[in-house]
Every structure is written in structure tokens, then in C-alpha cells.
Amino acid sequence: MSTAHRPKMVAVGGACATSIYRVDAVPPLPAKALANALCRVADGMAISAACGFTRLGGEAAIWARVGDDVDGAFIRASLAAEGLDVSAIRVLHPGRSSSVAVIVDRSGQRLVVPFHDPMLDDSAAWLPLDDLRGVAMVHVDARWPAGASLALEAARARGIPTMLDGEIAPREVLARLVPLADFAVFSDAGLLAYTGSSDVDAALVHVAASHDGHVGATCGRAGYAWCERGLLRRVPAPAVEVVDTLAAGDIFHGAFALAILEGQPAADAARFACTAASLKCARFGGRVGCPTRAEVDAARGAGVGG
DSSP: OGGGGGGEEEESOOEEEEEEEEEEEOOOSSSSOSSSSEEEEEEEEEHHHHHHOOOOOEEEEEEEEEEEEEHHHHHHHHHHHTTTTTEEEEEEOOOOOEEEEEEEEETTTTTEEEEOOOOOOOOOOOOOGGGTTTTEEEOOOOOHHHHHHHHHHHHHHTOOOEEEEEEEEOHHHHHHHHHSSSSEEEEEEHHHHHHHSSSSSHHHHHHHTTTTEEEEEOGGOEEEEEEEEEEEEOOOOOOOOOOOTTTTTHHHHHHHHHHTTTTOOHHHHHHHHHHHHHHHTSSSSGGOOOOOOOHHHHHHHHHTTO
């Protein structure tokens, strides 16, 4: 895809400095486990989606907050090195940047331990909303509700498509954001927590009944499910040898957004995104394991992901 035709995403959400440790197994406490690999990345749900969006052929800008500390400098430098626009990452003083420790076991499952400074200024009044001119989509997560809601409202007022990562969050936060999203793309756990249901299909139908856009859920190995004109649809995930599931859902979001902006129908966009997310799961390192567009196209050409 030529630079002139690359769609642009603005991603709004939490920004973290994340250390990912790979161990053979997480033993019962109290215990020690020797890591056999370590990766340090700048991430966050919307940020990882933007990284995937960029690696697969788009371009992205990050709107987020960090503290005036070493981790904040690391986050900005790392994302800039990935080719993302970090000019709207606000450095706040006083305040500490968010940091996360992730333990990934042999099966690719993980334990996530985040720290978010409760004193970090929550205000979103500084967001550069005029910079939305020329943006093709605004994607948000629920970790910074003030920023997410303001960005979604501004995008909708300008006719810009919007997408929400409906990961587990306080229900009142999701209730505020879901109606503002043209594409409400939950995790299965986030969807069930939001609706209080124990069944993904029933929960999708319930949310879609009062939502005028796309409502779907990433379901891990079971792929992606969504409600379309009152009918439930599902695309399976390609089978891979799972190494690390961290950021797989975020990569799905970035890939799905890009495919939708390219004009792909929802089913084709879901297949493309499931392939990208599955290939990521075969690599250690969270969002840095996102495949390239060439790798996703080659996998689909070989019959992986349909």
C-alpha cells in the first residue's frame, strides 16, 4: 500500500511500560520461577492496536498520558521508533507512568500485574481535536474514559468512524462508551462482564438490539463472533502453536480496523484479523509479535484463516 493511500488511525487510551517474562510454568505461591526470556515493550490496548494497524499497512497517532519519568520517556521513544506519531502523548508532572509485569507460561497464558498512578491527571481537555482532520478512524480503549469519550464524541461529530475495545472495565464506563462506538468490539470476557450474561451469543444479541453499529467479540481459539442484521456470524481462528497470547486481541482490533477501512466486508475483515492475531500468538513479546502484511497475506494465500 502506497504512503499516499495509507489510512490513518488515532488511538486513545492507556500507555504502559511493560516487562514480559517467559517461564515454563507459574508455580503455586510462595515460589520463584526462573524466566527463560524477557521482553520490554511500550504498549496498552489501543496502543497495541495502533501498532498492529501500522505494521499491517496503515499509519497511526497516539493520544495518551505518561508521567515525567524514565518509563514515560521509554514509552514515547519506543512508539516513535515503531513509526507512530507520538506528538500528542502528554507528559504530566507530577505523576508516574503506568508499568506492567506480565508472566507468560509455556502454554502462552499469562498473569498480568499492572500499576496505574491514581494521581495522574485525568483531564482530556488538552486533546488536539482539530488534528482529527484527515483521520480515517478513532480507536479507544476503556483505560482512560475521559479521553476516550471526548475523542469518540469529536470523531462522531465529524463523521469519522469509531471503534471501542470492550475489554473488562467498570460497567458504567462501558455503558458510557459503547453507544459512541460504530464498532463495539469486545473481548468475550469483557462482553460477558458488561452484560452479566454467561453466553457470548446471547450477550451479542442483547447488546446489538440497542446498538446501531457493529457489535462483536473476540473469543480466543474460537475466533470472532458478531451480530449482523440480527443474525449471529462467526469466523474461526487459525490453529497455531501458541507461545504468547498477550496483545492478540489488540492486534485483532488493529487488523480489523484496517480491513474495514480498506472496504473489506465484515466477514473478510474478521478472517484477516483472526489470521493476524493467531500469527501473533505464535511469537513471544506481546504486540511486537504482530506479523507484517506480507506474512498475513501469505498465510491466507496458503489457506490459513480461510
